[in-house]
Amino acid sequence: MPVQRADARRNYARILAVAEEEVAAHGADASLEQIARTAGVGSATVRRHFPSRSALLQAVFRERIENLCARARDLADAADSRAALLEWLAALTAYAASARGLAAVLTQETAGDSDAAHVDACSAxxxxxxxxxxxxxxxxxxxxxxxxxxxxVMLVTGIALATEHHADPASEANRLLALTVAGVSPER
Amino acid sequence: MPVQRADARRNYARILAVAEEEVAAHGADASLEQIARTAGVGSATVRRHFPSRSALLQAVFRERIENLCARARDLADAADSRAALLEWLAALTAYAASARGLAAVLTQETAGDSDAAHVDACSAxxxxxxxxxxxxxxxxxxxxxxxxxxxxVMLVTGIALATEHHADPASEANRLLALTVAGVSPER
DNA sequence: TTGCTAACTGGCGGGGTCCTCCGTATCTTA
DNA sequence: TAAGATACGGAGGACCCCGCCAGTTAGCAA
Incomplete structure (x- = not known):
């Protein structure tokens, strides 16, 4: 592959930018057609750059995922390992609850779906x-x-999915996370 | 409303029966059109009996929900209240994990969505x-x-949704339920 | 039994999406 | 600058959801 053409790179960026807004507004099942229209490209071009819907979502959330990874690395040598893990889980929950669609990506990913072969899979x-x-x-x-x-990851994304239609997803997700961490009914 | 007409009742039953199979096969977003076709009725008839998709799903899972309710009542005066609750949660998990779509209904319901006015709402x-x-x-x-x-209910449906695309949903859901009950990281 | 009427029905058309194919425009390289 | 590789986008088919409307039918009344 003798490098990508310049216009292709431009379009890729345009589509990705539009997709971010669109997904933020309409969740994981935003219309690809609509994204293409807003980006001013043909629908085929969208499909060319992002063969599947989840490929697009992956790209959209790549940056956020990177942030979460960075956060994890920062916390890796905190004094209190338990607190560090919990803090990271809270961060993940906040992301998943606020960014509609992230949860959808992660569930498919974590579940080891079809195009898991995709090199830089988010969950990996x-x-x-x-x-x-x-x-x-x-x-x-x-x-x-x-x-x-x-x-x-599955637990958190599950919480995010279940609270998605709730009146106040973020706070509800927090409640449930706390419950999950503490245990619904721990022994003793 | 001077009682429902006989043919309407017949169609209702036919549609419901077909819907059960179809939902079992294709999950919560089975095609209403397809259901109508298989049932041998027009698509408008399906819509008339079940105004919204979730109305149909509710009807489909009504029986299962009833079973769960009955189970809960049976367990209500068991000797060990904790064991009773856990047993019920396990039953709910098994249902939600096996019956694709049940989880979707419950999340919408529990979240207090649009047609929550529906009298016999499942979650109620x-x-x-x-x-x-x-x-x-x-x-x-x-x-x-x-x-x-x-x-x-939200926790369990979340687990069901998150494990839906997994290779072995039922067992994975069980794992996660156990984890949730015991707590990911209970204090002390 | 025979109308009558309101409930019920099914098909049609509009609007939308996803997906594929293919002729064409554009960029890159020599 | 000319040739070739690459990417583009529109057309078209298949599907789905949704609302509308004229025809049909079941159940009630005479």
């Missing part, structure tokens, strides 16, 4: 960055062994 | 039946006060 990055955080928490006895990053 | 029934169970668990100190049935 997340897993890589958060794993140290989780490992420390497990080592310190704050989290039961056997719990994986994927588990945590 | 659930709440009514399960509340005693939860109250006892709270009284016995197994569950923190302030936790509502809606919270529990």
């Amino acid at each position: 990055k997340l897993t890589g960055s958060v794993d140290p955080l989780l490992r420390r928490a497990v080592r310190d006895g704050a989290v039961a062994p056997g719990v994986t990053v994927a588990d945590l | 029934k659930l709440t009514g039946s399960v509340d005693p169970l939860l109250r006892r668990a709270v009284r016995d100190g197994a569950v923190a006060p302030g936790v509502t049935v809606a919270d529990l």
Whole structure:
């Protein structure tokens, strides 16, 4: 691949910018057609750059995911491993609850769907960055062994999905996260 | 309304039966058009009996919901209130994970959506039946006060939604439920 | 039994989306 | 600047949801 053509790069950027707004406004099932129209390109061009809907969503949320990864790395050597993990979970929850569609991407991803072959899969990055955080928490006895990053991500995205239609998603998601962390009915 | 006409009742039943299969096969966003075709009625007839998609889903899952309610009532005076609640949660999880679409209905419902005016809203029934169970668990100190049935339902439906695309939804949902019950990182 | 009437029905058309194909415009490189 | 590779976008097919409307039918009354 002898580098991408200049106009292709331009269009890619345009589409991505429009898609961000559109997804923010209409959630994960925003109209690709509408995005193409607003971006002033043909619908085929959108499909060319983003073969599937989830590919587009992935690109849209890439930056946010990166932020979360960076956050995880920052927290990796905090004094209190449990607090660090919880803080990160809160951040993830806030993102997932506010950015409609992020949860949808992560569920498909985490579930190991069709185009998981996509190199820079969001969840893969997340897993890589958060794993140290989780490992420390497990080592310190704050989290039961056997719990994986994927588990945590699924729980949070589940919460985000379930609260999506709620009146106040963010605060409800927080409530549920707290409940999940503390346990609905822990032994003893 | 001088009672429903006989043919209307017949069609209602036909549509419902077909819808059950179709939803089981294609999840919550099965094609209404397809349902109409298979049932041998016009698409308008489907719409007439079930004004919204969620109305149809509600009807489809009404029976299952009733089962869950009955289960809750049976468990209401079990010896161990905690075990009873957990057993019920497991049942709910199993239902939500196996019946694609049930989770979707419950999330919309629990979130207090548009047509919540619908008299026999699924979640309303659930709440009514399960509340005693939860109250006892709270009284016995197994569950923190302030936790509502809606919270529990949202958690479980969230888990179901998040695991929907997973390879083995049922077992994964179970894992996550156990984790949620025990707490990801309970204090002490 | 025989109308009558209101409830019920099904098809049609409009608007929208997704997806694919293919002739054409544009960029890159020599 | 000319040739070739690359990307573009519109047309068209398939599907779906939705509202409307004229025809049909079930159930009530005489």
